[in-house]
Amino acid sequence: MSASREAVPRLGVEVPFLDLVQQHDALAEALIDALRSALRSGAFVGGLELTEFEREFATFLGARSCVGVSSGTDALRFAYLALGIRPGDEVISVPNTFIATTEALTQAGGAIRFVDVDDTTLTMDPSAVEAAIGSRTVGMVPVHLYGQPADMDPLLAIGRRHGLWVVEDAAQAHGALYKGHAAGTMGALGAFSFYPGKNLGACGEAGAVVGADPGVLEIVRRLRDHGQARKYVHDVEGYNGRLDAIQAAFLRIKLRHLSEWNESRRRVAVAYRQALADVPEVRLPAEAPYARHVYHLYVIRAERRDALQSHLSARGIHTGLHYPLPLHLQKAYESLGLRRGSFPVAEQAADSILSLPMFPELTGDQVCHVAETIRDFYSG
Numbered sequence: 001m002s003a004s005r006e007a008v009p010r011l012g013v014e015v016p017f018l019d020l021v022q023q024h025d026a027l028a029e030a031l032i033d034a035l036r037s038a039l040r041s042g043a044f045v046g047g048l049e050l051t052e053f054e055r056e057f058a059t060f061l062g063a064r065s066c067v068g069v070s071s072g073t074d075a076l077r078f079a080y081l082a083l084g085i086r087p088g089d090e091v092i093s094v095p096n097t098f099i100a101t102t103e104a105l106t107q108a109g110g111a112i113r114f115v116d117v118d119d120t121t122l123t124m125d126p127s128a129v130e131a132a133i134g135s136r137t138v139g140m141v142p143v144h145l146y147g148q149p150a151d152m153d154p155l156l157a158i159g160r161r162h163g164l165w166v167v168e169d170a171a172q173a174h175g176a177l178y179k180g181h182a183a184g185t186m187g188a189l190g191a192f193s194f195y196p197g198k199n200l201g202a203c204g205e206a207g208a209v210v211g212a213d214p215g216v217l218e219i220v221r222r223l224r225d226h227g228q229a230r231k232y233v234h235d236v237e238g239y240n241g242r243l244d245a246i247q248a249a250f251l252r253i254k255l256r257h258l259s260e261w262n263e264s265r266r267r268v269a270v271a272y273r274q275a276l277a278d279v280p281e282v283r284l285p286a287e288a289p290y291a292r293h294v295y296h297l298y299v300i301r302a303e304r305r306d307a308l309q310s311h312l313s314a315r316g317i318h319t320g321l322h323y324p325l326p327l328h329l330q331k332a333y334e335s336l337g338l339r340r341g342s343f344p345v346a347e348q349a350a351d352s353i354l355s356l357p358m359f360p361e362l363t364g365d366q367v368c369h370v371a372e373t374i375r376d377f378y379s380g
């Protein structure tokens with residue numbers, strides 16, 4: 001052993017932001033068996049793995065039904081289209097989300113109407129919604145950001161009062177609860193992503209739409225498969241937006257662990273809360289009284305955020321920004337004519353948010369190390 005090798009510092013120096021390797025190592029046998037059985041059966045599109053996953057995921061959520069699709073973005077796209085969006089229809093959304101929420105909407109012909117978010121949860125502020133409703137408004141799409149549901153009761157009540165549908169962007173909230181109801185099951189439709197890093201992730205791209213109205217879900221089913229109800233019979237055009245069978249088989253295996261993984265994420269959140277309680281420069285994420293948060297991300301708001309992020313990065317602690325620039329300030333949405341100052345809560349959040357390492361296998365020692373390094377930064 002060289003001296004320099006021995007001089008390498010203390011415990012857990014590298015803390016990854018996300019570690020899928022541990023999860024996949026633990027499930028490797030089952031995943032490889034599923035792959036082998038798909039190769040033997042030759043069923044790669046549709047088939048039993050898909051329908052069983054759809055049934056099991058619906059059961060997990062307490063949803064009436066589920067339609068597997070090729071990504072969370074397609075889940076949103078098919079949801080908007082199935083609810084009958086037409087060119088020029090306006091949909092209310094939030095600026096602090098991943099662009100897929102609104103991209104799918106614009107591409108489906110809709111127009112975005114942003115509203116600001118609640119300062120505590122950073123989810124759609126119900127008190128801002130009513131003022132944004134115009135003659136062309138047809139719906140709203142609250143985002144259950146970071147794993148915490150938006151305040152659904154007032155949003156659903158506003159929707160009912162004005163005849164608007166609600167699509168839930170539940171891409172970050174598999175298994176999160178709002179007053180006991182699963183995120184994704186309260187609006188007309190819920191859209192999920194199984195992108196690998198999500199709380200439930202495929203080993204590739206996948207998504208799902210859940211809902212209760214069989215007619216609307218049948219439209220989603222056709223949209224994902226070129227508009228066909230039967231092979232080569234097309235009443236409308238659709239998309240190539242199916243969930244492939246191997247991913248469905250992987251998702252079935254992982255779904256069995258989702259509750260336990262969400263519990264572990266909640267334990268990590270408790271550990272962060274304890275370890276960072278005495279750092280006044282850091283504002284910790286709050287679990288709303290109505291919510292069971294599943295901590296897809298653990299997002300603090302920090303003074304001197306950029307300097308803190310560099311300090312952590314220099315010490316091997318990997319963090320992220322979700323999201324650094326609100327959508328209304330992106331070049332892609334220049335044409336909406338919005339400026340800095342349009343949505344102060346979302347804008348202030350964007351300047352101070354920092355996503356700390358968060359995944360089910362993160363250890364107590366790693367959490368303490370992250371907290372200690374943050375404390376060093378502010379006391380140094």
Ligand SMILES: *Cc1c(COP(=O)(O)O)cnc(C)c1O
Binds near residue numbers: 100171195206
């Ligand atoms: C991940 C994500 C999406 C898109 O899902 P994909 O499967 O990557 O297409 C949509 N909305 C939010 C909030 C997301 O986090």
